Amino acid sequence: MDRFTRLTGPLVLGYTLDLLLADPEGWPHPVRTYGVLITAGERRLNHGSYRLAKGALLAGGLVGGTFGAFTLLDRAGRRLPPPGPLLLNGLWVFYGLANTGLVREGRAVFEVLARDGLEAGRRQLARIVGRETQRLDPQQIRTAVFESLAENLSDGVVAPLLYYALAGVPGLMAYKMVNTLDSMVGYRSPRYEQFGKVAARLDDVVNLVPARLTAGLLALLGGSWRGFRFILRYGHQHKSPNAGYPEAALAGVLNCRLGGPNYYHGELVPKPYLGTNPRLIGHHEIGQVARLNHAVCAVVVAGIAGLLWGQRRRTQQ
Numbered sequence: 001m002d003r004f005t006r007l008t009g010p011l012v013l014g015y016t017l018d019l020l021l022a023d024p025e026g027w028p029h030p031v032r033t034y035g036v037l038i039t040a041g042e043r044r045l046n047h048g049s050y051r052l053a054k055g056a057l058l059a060g061g062l063v064g065g066t067f068g069a070f071t072l073l074d075r076a077g078r079r080l081p082p083p084g085p086l087l088l089n090g091l092w093v094f095y096g097l098a099n100t101g102l103v104r105e106g107r108a109v110f111e112v113l114a115r116d117g118l119e120a121g122r123r124q125l126a127r128i129v130g131r132e133t134q135r136l137d138p139q140q141i142r143t144a145v146f147e148s149l150a151e152n153l154s155d156g157v158v159a160p161l162l163y164y165a166l167a168g169v170p171g172l173m174a175y176k177m178v179n180t181l182d183s184m185v186g187y188r189s190p191r192y193e194q195f196g197k198v199a200a201r202l203d204d205v206v207n208l209v210p211a212r213l214t215a216g217l218l219a220l221l222g223g224s225w226r227g228f229r230f231i232l233r234y235g236h237q238h239k240s241p242n243a244g245y246p247e248a249a250l251a252g253v254l255n256c257r258l259g260g261p262n263y264y265h266g267e268l269v270p271k272p273y274l275g276t277n278p279r280l281i282g283h284h285e286i287g288q289v290a291r292l293n294h295a296v297c298a299v300v301v302a303g304i305a306g307l308l309w310g311q312r313r314r315t316q317q
Contacts, residue, residue, distance in 0.1 A: 004312035006078075007168060008305050009086045011161075014093025015301045021094070023101035030095055030173065034180040037062060042185055046195045055195035059181055059202060067167075067174040074169050089169050096164065096172040098156035099297045102128065103290045106145045110286040113141055130183075132263040142281040143258050149289055150218065150246040150258075155179050155203075157297050158217075159210035165304045178203050189265065204241050211242035215249040217296045222253030234259075234274040244274065251275040253292070254285065 023029075041062065045054040070092070077088045105128045113121030121141050122133040128148050136144065159179070164172040178199070185192050186200030215235060219227025230252030231245055238244025238259070251258040257275035261268055 002312055002315070004308040006085070006089075007165070008308050010089035010093050010169070011164065011301060011304060013086060013090030014095075014097060015297070017090065017094040018097040018100050021100075022104055023098065030092075031176060031180055034062070034066075034177055035184065038181060038184050042195070046185075046191070051194040052197055055185065056198040058195075059178075059199040062181065063174050063177050063202070066177040067170045070170040070173045092169045092173060093164060096160040096169075096176055097297075098152065098160075099293060102149060102152050102156060103293050106149050107286055107290060109141065109145050110283055113138060114283050130264065132266070135263060139280055140260075142285075143256070143260075144262075145286070146250055146254070146256075146281070146289055147247050147258050149293055150214075150250040151243045153218070153293050153296055154211045154214040154242065154246050155207055157293075158214045158300055159207055161297075161300050161304060162210055162213075163206075165307065175206060178206050207242040211245045214296065215245035217299060218246055218249040218253060218292060221295045221299065222249075222292055224253040226255060227252035230275060234272070237272040238274070239269075239271060248274045250289065250292075254281075254288075255279075256281060 038058070041058040045051075045058055074089070077085050080088065109121060109124045109128070112124040118138060118141075121138065122136055125136070125141050125144055126133045129144050131144065133141070133144075156179075160172050160175050163175040167174075181196075181199040182203035185196035186203060187193075187196060212231075212235075215231045216228075219225075219231060227249045230248040234248035234251070235245035238247065244259075247258050251274045255275075255277055257273050257278045259271050259274040261270045263269070
């Protein structure tokens with residue numbers, strides 16, 4: 001079986017499952033297993049001296065172990081009779097994608113806010129963001145949704161798909177471990193400043209290209225030259241070396257202002273504004289952003305399939 005056949009079928013199947021099923025609550029998910037492993041490792045290692053080295057050991061061990069484990073699973077799966085390899089790897093691609101579920105969560109925040117009011121909207125938003133939501137007004141809730149959709153389009157959609165294209169299921173699932181490590185221990189706090197530093201830096205590195213590609217696709221598919229200008233003007237101003245690029249692109253497409261200071265763990269964290277137009281975000285605009293997220297995902301899937309097809313044609317000549 002050539003690389004095009006081995007990768008494209010599961011890619012299309014996983015993408016289709018994500019569109020149809022999103023992230024069904026109650027289903028088993030490998031990221032939950034990642035969380036259990038990270039929590040256990042953190043409790044065992046994050047104390048005493050040499051926390052930086054211990055955190056590096058945990059990050060390297062879990063990422064390398066994940067890649068190795070899924071390499072073995074992938075090789076074992078190839079021995080299954082058809083359509084076993086397709087179904088197995090399609091399932092892993094489905095688990096690696098987080099597009100439709102996130103878009104639905106974003107829509108739910110807008111709908112709950114409009115239907116049930118401010119407090120309900122704050123509680124719904126808390127499902128998808130790390131910032132404190134108790135002080136947010138309706139405008140801040142809506143901009144938080146857009147920031148989350150833009151940032152997670154990069155690390156929940158484009159990045160895992162790119163690493164799948166580079167290294168198949170092992171690459172995709174190893175990337176998901178990097179991303180999960182960063183979300184759990186990659187904080188600048190007394191507890192995680194040293195222990196989570198390697199995990200945070202590793203996440204920064206693996207998302208350098210995906211974040212900028214996501215930003216470019218948002219601006220391109222949004223049909224906005226302003227989006228490209230905002231990428232150049234504001235992308236590098238974010239505290240994260242990556243998150244600011246897709247957020248800036250979306251702010252340019254919508255001609256609005258995203259970003260700004262927010263509370264995290266009881267502390268006000270200063271963040272720059274992305275854009276200068278503080279206009280009110282309308283309820284209907286979640287539809288535009290949702291369509292844009294789906295368009296970016298579809299283009300990346302089609303682009304990867306096209307590149308794999310081209311690679312196949314070259315090898316056959």
